[in-house]
Amino acid sequence: MEETKLILAGAALNQTPLDWENNLLNIKNAITEAITHNVDILLLPELCITGYGCEDLFLHPWLADETFGKLLQVKEWCEGITVCLGVHLLLGRDVYNTACVIRNKEIVGFTAKQFLARDGVHYEPRWFTPWPANEVQEFEVLGQRYPIGDIIYEEQGVKFAFEICEDAWRPNRPAERHLPKGVQLILNPSASHFALSKTDVRHRLVVEASQKYRCAYLYANLLGNEAGSMIYDGEVLIAQNGKLIRRNELLSFKDVDLELAEVCFGDNPTIAETIEYLPPIDENRELIAALSLALFDYMRKSRSRGFVLSLSGGADSSLCAVAVAEMVRRGVEQLGVLGFVAKARMFGLKDAAYFDMIPEEQVVRELVGRLLTCAYQGTVNSSDDTFTSARELAESIGAVFHAWTIDDEVRGYISKIEDAIDRTLTWEKDDVTLQNIQARVRAPGIWMLANINNALLLATSNRSEAAVGYATMDGDTAGSISPIAGIDKAFIRQFLIWMQRELGYEGLQYVNSLQPTAELRPSSEAQTDEKDLMPYEILNKIERLAFYDRLSPKQVYEQLLADGTASEDVAEAYVEKFYTLWTRNQWKRERYAPSFHLDDYNLNPRSWLRFPILSGGFRDELLSLRD
């Protein structure tokens, strides 16, 4: 074969389940941009017509019909170009997750996914049927017959085939069979959820495959917070023969992010002997990029007008506040003032003209003022330190800041109940009750502000608290989204120091010098989270060993001893406490507001970690820790 040059492009798309208008516009814009650049093959992400996150709707026959109609529309936009995109098909009673190839306005065929994603946040076998390797069939829709299966396609003499997302993550991946069939190009349409440092794994997967299978590899992921919880980083990768050719900027605020490269295909490719891997990932930088994009997409897709936050001046609520500020800063930086204002969907023309006129350094502060309202809700147990921390942080980022006390309301409830039960409530007897009433009394006022602003109420729970239920149901768990519920407390604390130092959020200097405390007991008791629970580092370690590494309670206990974390008595006490609180509080995790998936795992029962609400609570296992 003579050398053939193809211009390959991948486009990340910010799609939304069932938002046909948005999804088709993004697809059309990507195709138009590709045609302008004389692209030969354009790859779009997995299930990008419907959105990847349609969940049980994939089982609805009408959705497949509707989607096929949209696919026929897309086909008409593909003049002089080959476009490959993810779409589901209903054949008989089976639903398939496929990649469709359209060449010059004709559908050439469909490749169906062979390995369904079924771990962590993925539940594909609930909806889709896997396709058997090496099999090709035909099906008919609206009088037209199409091939479907393990197809090898050809573009200007270059043979190409697919791996659809998870296909590439399995040992017996389709690429193993592609090489002997002369395939020189593999396309991978993906919906690969974001997790810290995961880009490194994807990079290895793609570049190593291009080396091992002596081919070019084109990869395109979804982009943005698609359906509420999972975030996609919009990664586009083009590699060939063990060398990376293109990799885009991840987690952008764009709707369409297209990358292209001219790639040469010949008979005797030079294969790189060594692969150049990515440098270590800066997870703090990644986290803030993901969090701010996730918040922005959630806000605009839910048509909310900003955020409301009960700001205690502690670490968790401070992180939520700076995340919104950073959302605005990054959004304006990437989209421009007018682009950001338009995309936020909450400002009128007058607002837009105003924001366009004011000096740049003022814009972000003023936009934060319009998008974030905070309230400090003190009690007799609150300290000046946390008040100063909250006020200074809100002021430094330009958020609206209210401060009031809730002592009257707390006293009102306590005296009502004391009258009803005819006894006085005391800290000795009623500790948790007296703590919880304070947390609960903070909920109605802050919900009122959220309703007035038509804004999202940010719930501030982190993953460490969620593990042990260290939060008051309908109190500090109240909220419409829980953006940091996937992040552990130790990570949050170092992250806030990084945000101050690296991103210049000087308003964080106060919280960065405070010990985490709920401030629910009288100040004479100097309550701290770690005194109530255990050191967060240990809590996080137990949680990870127990539910990520899937060890038994005894194995967790032995691990704590083996790595010198604690003595026998202390390790036993912490393991017992962790499992007891974990079990008792599953119901709380079921009731958390929707949260973002940010780390490589989380405790969200809807997406990652299923656990029974009622159980024996590891009673026997905890009794035999030392046997």
Ligand SMILES: Nc1ncnc2c1ncn2[C@@H]1O[C@H](COP(=O)(O)OP(=O)(O)OC[C@H]2O[C@@H]([n+]3cccc(C(=O)O)c3)[C@H](O)[C@@H]2O)[C@@H](O)[C@H]1O
């Ligand atoms: N399986 C189950 N299904 C449904 N409900 C269940 C249940 N098990 C217990 N319950 C119910 O749960 C209720 C207790 O839950 P809840 O009222 O939330 O209270 P609870 O979990 O008992 O206590 C809250 C804890 O969170 C701490 N906290 C609160 C607020 C803020 C912070 C902070 O870090 O700032 C910390 C506080 O110090 C205390 O240790 C009980 O009424 C019980 O009946």
Ligand SMILES: Nc1ncnc2c1ncn2[C@@H]1O[C@H](COP(=O)(O)OP(=O)(O)OP(=O)(O)O)[C@@H](O)[C@H]1O
């Ligand atoms: N004085 C307060 N004013 C406003 N909100 C408060 C106050 N105290 C607690 N809250 C709300 O309750 C939430 C839970 O408190 P918690 O102590 O767990 O978090 P934090 O104060 O943000 O961080 P830290 O645990 O590091 O002190 C806070 O994030 C905040 O939303």
Ligand SMILES: NC(=O)CC[C@H](N)C(=O)O
């Ligand atoms: N959509 C998929 O098949 C995703 C699964 C794959 N393991 C990933 O996380 O990237």
